[in-house]
Amino acid sequence: MSDGVQELQKLADSIVGKAKSGEQVEAYISRGGETSVRVYEGEVEHFVSAQSEGIGIRVIKDGRTGFAYAGTLDADAITEVLAEARDNVQFGTVDEWAGLAEPDGVAQIPQKFWDEELANYPTDKKISITKELEKLTLAADVRVRAEEANYEDGWGETAVATTTGIRESGRGNSCYVSVSTLADDGDESLTGFGFSVGDSPKEFDLNKAAREAADRATRLLGATKPASKLVTIVLDPYVTSQFVSILSSVLNGESLAKGRSLFADRLNQQVADARFTLVDDPTNPLAYTATDIDGEGLAARRNVLIENGVLKKFVHSSYSARRMNTKSTGNASRGGFAGSPGVSCLAMQVQPGTKTQAELISGIDDGVLIQDVSGMHSGVNTISGDFSTGASGIVITNGTLGAPIREFTIASTLQKMLLNIVDLGNDIDWLPMRAVGLSLVISDVMMSGA
Amino acid sequence: MTKSQTTEPLVATDVLERVLAKGRSTGAEFAEIYIEDKRSTSAGLDDGKVEQVTSGRDRGAGIRVVSGETTGFAHTSDLSERGLLAASEAAAMAAKQGGGGVNKVQLGATLRHPVNNIKISPDGVEKSRKVELLKRADAAARSVNSAIVQVSAGYGDSLRRILVANSNGVLSADDQVRTLLRVSVVATGDGGMQTGYDSLGHTIGFELFDENDVEELAIRAAKQAVTKLSARPAPSGAMPVVIKRGSGGVLFHEACGHGLEADLVGKSASVYRGKMGELVASPLVTLIDDGTMTAEWGAIGIDDEGHPSQRNTLIQDGILTDYMWDYLRARKEGRVQSGNGRRQSYQHLPMVRMTNTFVINGKEDPDDIVRDTKHGVYIAKLGGGQVDTASGDFVFGMTEAYLIENGEITEPLRESNLIGNGPEVLKDIDLLGNDFAMGNPGMCGKDGQGVPVGDGQPTLRVRSLTIGGTAA
Numbered sequence: 001m002s003d004g005v006q007e008l009q010k011l012a013d014s015i016v017g018k019a020k021s022g023e024q025v026e027a028y029i030s031r032g033g034e035t036s037v038r039v040y041e042g043e044v045e046h047f048v049s050a051q052s053e054g055i056g057i058r059v060i061k062d063g064r065t066g067f068a069y070a071g072t073l074d075a076d077a078i079t080e081v082l083a084e085a086r087d088n089v090q091f092g093t094v095d096e097w098a099g100l101a102e103p104d105g106v107a108q109i110p111q112k113f114w115d116e117e118l119a120n121y122p123t124d125k126k127i128s129i130t131k132e133l134e135k136l137t138l139a140a141d142v143r144v145r146a147e148e149a150n151y152e153d154g155w156g157e158t159a160v161a162t163t164t165g166i167r168e169s170g171r172g173n174s175c176y177v178s179v180s181t182l183a184d185d186g187d188e189s190l191t192g193f194g195f196s197v198g199d200s201p202k203e204f205d206l207n208k209a210a211r212e213a214a215d216r217a218t219r220l221l222g223a224t225k226p227a228s229k230l231v232t233i234v235l236d237p238y239v240t241s242q243f244v245s246i247l248s249s250v251l252n253g254e255s256l257a258k259g260r261s262l263f264a265d266r267l268n269q270q271v272a273d274a275r276f277t278l279v280d281d282p283t284n285p286l287a288y289t290a291t292d293i294d295g296e297g298l299a300a301r302r303n304v305l306i307e308n309g310v311l312k313k314f315v316h317s318s319y320s321a322r323r324m325n326t327k328s329t330g331n332a333s334r335g336g337f338a339g340s341p342g343v344s345c346l347a348m349q350v351q352p353g354t355k356t357q358a359e360l361i362s363g364i365d366d367g368v369l370i371q372d373v374s375g376m377h378s379g380v381n382t383i384s385g386d387f388s389t390g391a392s393g394i395v396i397t398n399g400t401l402g403a404p405i406r407e408f409t410i411a412s413t414l415q416k417m418l419l420n421i422v423d424l425g426n427d428i429d430w431l432p433m434r435a436v437g438l439s440l441v442i443s444d445v446m447m448s449g450a
Numbered sequence: 451m452t453k454s455q456t457t458e459p460l461v462a463t464d465v466l467e468r469v470l471a472k473g474r475s476t477g478a479e480f481a482e483i484y485i486e487d488k489r490s491t492s493a494g495l496d497d498g499k500v501e502q503v504t505s506g507r508d509r510g511a512g513i514r515v516v517s518g519e520t521t522g523f524a525h526t527s528d529l530s531e532r533g534l535l536a537a538s539e540a541a542a543m544a545a546k547q548g549g550g551g552v553n554k555v556q557l558g559a560t561l562r563h564p565v566n567n568i569k570i571s572p573d574g575v576e577k578s579r580k581v582e583l584l585k586r587a588d589a590a591a592r593s594v595n596s597a598i599v600q601v602s603a604g605y606g607d608s609l610r611r612i613l614v615a616n617s618n619g620v621l622s623a624d625d626q627v628r629t630l631l632r633v634s635v636v637a638t639g640d641g642g643m644q645t646g647y648d649s650l651g652h653t654i655g656f657e658l659f660d661e662n663d664v665e666e667l668a669i670r671a672a673k674q675a676v677t678k679l680s681a682r683p684a685p686s687g688a689m690p691v692v693i694k695r696g697s698g699g700v701l702f703h704e705a706c707g708h709g710l711e712a713d714l715v716g717k718s719a720s721v722y723r724g725k726m727g728e729l730v731a732s733p734l735v736t737l738i739d740d741g742t743m744t745a746e747w748g749a750i751g752i753d754d755e756g757h758p759s760q761r762n763t764l765i766q767d768g769i770l771t772d773y774m775w776d777y778l779r780a781r782k783e784g785r786v787q788s789g790n791g792r793r794q795s796y797q798h799l800p801m802v803r804m805t806n807t808f809v810i811n812g813k814e815d816p817d818d819i820v821r822d823t824k825h826g827v828y829i830a831k832l833g834g835g836q837v838d839t840a841s842g843d844f845v846f847g848m849t850e851a852y853l854i855e856n857g858e859i860t861e862p863l864r865e866s867n868l869i870g871n872g873p874e875v876l877k878d879i880d881l882l883g884n885d886f887a888m889g890n891p892g893m894c895g896k897d898g899q900g901v902p903v904g905d906g907q908p909t910l911r912v913r914s915l916t917i918g919g920t921a922a
Contacts, residue, residue, distance in 0.1 A: 040717070046521040047544040052510075052797060053527065068505040072527040077507065084505040091581045093499035147719050182719055182840050189721065189840040228687040228922075258497045259600050260636060262643065338506060378834040378847030379867030379918065383636055383643050388684075388866035388918040390836070390845035407843050409869050409918025411686065446920040448686040448869075 002171055004031065008159035009169040011073070015057065015082060016161045023086075024060040024100050025163050029053075029073065030337050032156035035123070039130040039149045047127070054337035057085040060099060064092035069338045101296035101318035101328060102164045108292045108299040109283040113172030118153060118200040121175075125201070126151050129177060133206050137179045137194070140214035143221070147180040147191075151201075166297035176432060177204055183217035190223070190406075192216030197288065197432045219371065220392055223404035226449040232367035232422070233410060233445050234360055234396070237429040237437025239370050240350070243417075244435035247278065248345040249382035250414065251305050253316035253331070255343075257323040262385045262415065263311055271311045272418035277351035278306040280315060280331070287347035288432045295334030295341035303329045305345070309418075317343045348435035353424030357439040360423055367396040368447060370410065385413040391447075408449035412442075420444050459613060459623070460485045461511075463557050465531045466615045469513065470555040472538040474617055476546050478517035481538070481555070482616035484754060485511045485529065486796040489573065490608040495584035497600065503577055512796040513537045515545040516778065522546070525797045557621040560613070561758075562751070568627045570656040572607035579656075580605050583664050587633050590665035594672035597679060599643075600636040603668070607656070614756030622756035628747070628902060629658045630891060633671040639679035644864075646675030647849060648831075651891030651902075653749040674831065674850050681862040684851065684919025690826035691868070691915040692819055692854060696887030697831050699905020701912075702737060703807055703894070704835040704844040705872040706730070710764050710772075711790075711802040712779040714839050721842035721873055722770060730770045731876035734812050737765035739774055741789050741805035747891035748806040748904035755791035755800050762788050768876075776802045794899040804894060806904035812882025816909035819881045821857040827917055828852045828859045834892075842872035845918075866919040875912055883909035 008029045015027040031053040038045040055078055056069040066088030070077045092098075134149035153175035161167050178195040194213030196204040235243060255261045263271060272278075282291045282300040291300045296318055305313050315331035316324065320343050332341040361369065374390035381387075392406035412420070425439030466483055473481025490506040510527040511534055522544025526537040572580075587603040610626040630651035637644050648671040652658050693701065709720040722730060731737070741750045741759025750759045755777045763771050775783075776791030779802060792803035820828060828851065835846030851863045888906035 040519075043518075044520045046523060046799060048523040048799065049540055049544050050523070050525045050797060052525070065502045067502050070507040071510065072507075074527075080507070081505075088503035088505060088577065091493070091500060091503045091577050093495075093501075095499050095501070145718070147717050182717075189718070191719070191838055191840045225916075259638075260643075340502060340504075374836045374838070374843075375834075375845035375847060375867045375869075378836070378845065379865065381645060381865050383645050384678075384865065385642065386865045388847075388920075390843065390867055390869045390918070392843075406841070407869055407871055407916070409686075409845070409867050409916065411684075411866055411918050411920045413920075446686050446922075448916050448918045450688055450916070 005157045005159060005169045005171050008157055009161065012159045012161035015078065016163055018082065019163045022061055026058040026100050026160065028056045028160045028337055030156060030158040032154060034152065034154040035126060037126050037130045037151040039134050042131060042134065044127060045148070055081055056337040056339065057081050058340050059085040059089050061089050063094040063096055063098050064089045065098050066092060067340050097319060097322040099318065099322065100162045100164045101166055101298050101332065103166060104298060104328065106299040106301060106330065111285050111290055111292055113170065115173055115199040117202065118173050118175055119155065121201055129201055129204065133177050133179050133210060136206055136210035137181060137213050140210050141218050143183045143185065143218055144214045145182045145184070147182055149179045151177050160297045168293050168297040170292065175201055177206065177209060179209060179213045181213040181217040183221055185221045188221065190217050190220050195432065220404040220406055223392065223406040225407045226405040226447060228448045230444055231447045232364050232441060232443045234364065234367060234369045235440040235442065236369065236371050237427060237439060238431060239373050240440040241431050241433045241435045241437040242373060242376055243440070244348050244350060245433065246376065246380055246382060246414070248348065251314050251345060252343050253314040253320035253324060256314050257320050260383050262383060266311050269311055270309050272306055272309040273421040274309040275353065275424060276306060276309050276418065276421050279304050279349045280345040280347060281349055282346040284347060284349065286430050287349065287436070288430060289347045289434050291346060294330045294346065295332035298328055298330045298332065300346060301330045315343060315345055317341055345434065350424065350436060350438060352426045352428050352438050354426055355423065357425050357427055360425055360439055360441055361396055361401060362399040364396045365398055368405065369394045369396055369401060382414070385415045387412050387414050387417060408447055411446045411448065417442050459560065460487055460611060461529060461534070461613065463621070465534065467555050467557055469534045469538045470615060470617045472535050473513060473515045473542050476542045478515045478542060478545050480516040480617055482514045482614065483511055483534070484796055485613045486610060488608055488610040490606065491572065491577065491580065492604065492606040493581050493584060494604050495588055496602040498588060500581050500584060503581065508795060510796045511537060512798065513541040514799065515541040517545040520545050521799065523799050555617045557615055557619060561622045562624070568655040571609065571627065572629055572656045573609055575656045583631060583659060586664050587631070587668040590668035591633060591635050591672040594669055595637065595676045597637040597639055597676055598635055598672050599638045602634045604632045606630045612754065614752065614754065616756065620756040622752045624751035626653065626750060627655050628653050629655060631664065631667065633668045635671045635675045637675035637679055641679065644675050644678035646671040646673065649890050651747045652745045653747060654745045677862045678864065681864045683921040684863040684866040685827065685917050685921045686919045688914045688916045690823050691829060691912045692823055692826060693829045693910055695816065695883060695885045695909045696889045696906055698829060699808055699889045699907050700832050700835045700846050700892065702809055702907065703804065703903070703905050704837040704846055705870065705875050706737065707804050707807045708837050709839045709842065709872055710774055712773045712775045713802045715773050716779055716782065720839045725770050728770055729768050730873060731765050731768045732879040733768040734879055734882040735765055735768050735876060736763065736810045738763055738810060739790070739804055739807045743806045746806045746888055746904040747902050748804065750805060753789045753791045754793045755787070757787050757789045757791060759789040759805060774802050774804065776800055792901045794901060798899050801897065803896065803901050804903050808888065808906035811884050811886045811908050814881050814883050816883040816885045819883055819909055819911050820854060820859060822881065823854045823911060824856060826854045827863065828854050837872065843869065844872055845869045863919070866917060869916045869918060875915060878913040879910055880913045881911040885909055
């Protein structure tokens with residue numbers, strides 16, 4: 001354990017030590033830093049070097065919960081935060097299930113979250129990598145401009161302690177590069193992006209990021225607006241990842257407890273095509289959002305949620321588990337020190353099929369390869385299940401990719417889309433998102449255009 | 451919560467001068483310090499219970515140093531002179547461009563641009579009164595109909611004190627108070643569950659609830675959910691769309707607002723680049739961005755670069771008259787900034803952002819606009835949206851909508867997105883009402899930063915928009 005982490009754990013312990021009789025107290029502390037480099041036209045547009053820290057304290061007494069936070073670890077501020085959290089307790093409604101997590105004996109699976117090489121990576125090389133990425137992107141295609149090339153890295157240390165015996169701390173760091181592109185053809189400009197993620201910068205694949213950014217922007221040049229009709233869609237891995245992420249709300253045990261899951265009463269029933277198996281597994285080190293503990297400090301674990309199309313499990317925090325008379329699945333999630341834990345899937349994985357994307361496409365007579373979607377937040381309702389997003393992509397005719405299309409929507413319901421999964425690709429892509437990517441084929445989706 | 455009604459500056463002027471001088475010590479031509487002290491209270495009710503009251507405190511400084519085309523930035527939560535000087539040095543190093551230069555900075559008196567007078571600072575209001583609002587909203591929503599099965603309500607207020615000083619001599623301060631209430635409702639029926647949502651937010655204090663009825667808000671959200679229980683699938687394809695007053699400002703936010711931000715225009719990442727003085731919209735359209743609109747959600751006394759907010763006409767009678775500007779983009783073009791340099795917090799760099807963006811009144815009677823529409827969709831409430839500024843393609847969600855048949859509003863429709871292309875849709879606006887209203891409080895996201903924005907418009911018709919439903 002590093003000195004910094006130890007210091008945070010000691011601080012968390014000392015706050016928990018101030019709990020009065022009858023009080024449950026949780027202290028969550030984090031500290032971190034980031035470097036951000038943006039390059040435009042060969043020059044550094046901005047260079048950000050910053051550190052931040054903060055603390056969130058939760059107090060529960062007689063079934064009532066209060067919370068407060070501050071973006072500093074200044075001693076006076078911490079005293080004020082504890083006092084505010086205590087003061088806030090009186091305004092909560094008594095909730096018989098309110099409470100902190102208790103150690104449940106599930107062992108953590110050790111993973112590597114800290115890279116020493118990244119921690120010591122020289123600043124001038126971060127800048128030269130970013131400039132190199134911009135150069136490679138421009139070289140990939142004459143029609144392409146770079147809107148911005150970015151290098152980002154960050155490190156963080158956290159510690160959590162509770163009066164119920166949770167005591168966990170750790171640190172991690174990560175980095176990525178990304179580039180946003182524009183491709184021009186006459187009056188028309190289209191956008192693209194590419195990125196690369198690694199434990200340290202030496203793992204970056206700049207050429208791949210540059211090529212993808214150029215391809216994404218140029219692939220849709222000349223796209224037209226299609227006519228409306230029912231089609232079979234092939235979701236590109238990047239789009240599938242966004243689609244699968246949405247299912248986190250539907251499988252959320254707290255939503256279930258509060259009557260907001262469209263899968264309430266569907267446990268052990270067929271909710272998806274038999275080819276579809278969904279697992280939440282933050283213990284898989286390949287997952288970008290892999291973790292060893294959840295937001296309450298319990299061990300992260302593998303949970304099978306949908307198996308061969310049958311709904312097997314909802315994900316729970318200790319709170320939602322108590323309400324539903326079950327055990328936490330290690331799925332408390334936390335956005336940082338400024339909030340108390342909620343529930344979500346942590347690292348979603350779909351069991352792959354056997355075909356490449358090209359093989360999937362070759363079997364489709366009339367369809368669309370969906371390259372990108374927009375408005376996931378405005379057109380998808382996880383309570384009613386209504387699904388409608390903006391999209392762009394490439395027409396599939398008799399098994400062959402044809403003309404690009406854009407400015408259309410794809411629509412169905414989440415319930416139908418899961419049942420209408422007709423095939424899955426073998427092209428697993430561990431994207432820097434909460435869910436894995438792979439090609440996913442869904443039939444009978446309404447395409448709305450001209 | 452402790453009262454913080456004080457006129458004490460967040461940091462003394464002589465300290466600011468030394469911090470700015472340090473920022474320029476490596477030869478940079480511009481240094482800026484942005485100090486923020488934000489206190490917030492929020493409370494959430496769900497499933498009939500007040501789940502949690504949260505108190506928050508965020509305080510710190512962001513220091514920006516500009517040398518040529520390069521910006522260096524560092525931030526710190528340590529507001530002592532030592533902490534600020536260290537951050538200033540880090541920002542200067544980040545922007546480092548060779549040897550020493552002029553490094554004396556002199557600031558005048560602080561300029562204050564109060565956005566409006568806060569009558570009841572939320573800081574001084576008992577938390578129990580804030581929680582009471584949530585209980586009232588819950589009871590009102592549940593009273594609407596037995597089909598209402600779940601209600602969640604959220605209250606939030608924030609007092610954000612900011613101070614901006616820069617090496618050009620700018621020294622400005624502002625206290626920004628915002629108060630918000632939102633209600634989400636779930637109703638259930640034979641066809642499954644449906645949702646309703648409404649919110650109320652202004653740049654004022656707790657007097658918000660003297661001037662607005664919490665029960666009315668909750669009942670509106672509940673009725674929306676109940677109405678949608680009998681909704682049929684939204685149509686699929688292009689057709690005329692009528693958007694109710696005060697519900698569709700997000701259309702302009704996405705269709706052209708972002709595209710008129712000078713940072714995107716400057717990189718030719720906007721479909722509106724090079725269009726100054728050209729007809730970019732129907733001659734009916736005059737589009738304004740106005741940060742001075744007292745009490746509106748996007749109102750600010752000063753922007754986050756210390757520039758007083760102002761009213762800017764972006765499109766006049768369909769002709770593009772200006773973009774929106776922050777300091778850096780204005781400096782590059784040798785013009786003045788427009789009060790649109792905003793940031794989420796002291797931990798963020800400012801960039802060009804909207805404030806309150808709206809289309810002013812036309813001449814039509816809103817009822818006539820519906821009557822004039824033979825077949826189409828009437829949107830009573832829009833959700834969020836998203837735009838690709840380079841292509842101009844944008845989407846936005848409709849959370850409450852109805853069919854228009856033979857000039858009458860008829861059956862409710864299920865939710866869906868709409869899609870269009872900004873410049874085409876602006877030109878396709880063929881009827882504009884005389885019933886202007888501002889819409890719900892919004893949070894606009896750009897490059898990972900969220901800032902509060904307002905929007906508004908009179909009832910209007912777009913000749914053709916693509917509805918992304920499932921019905922043929």
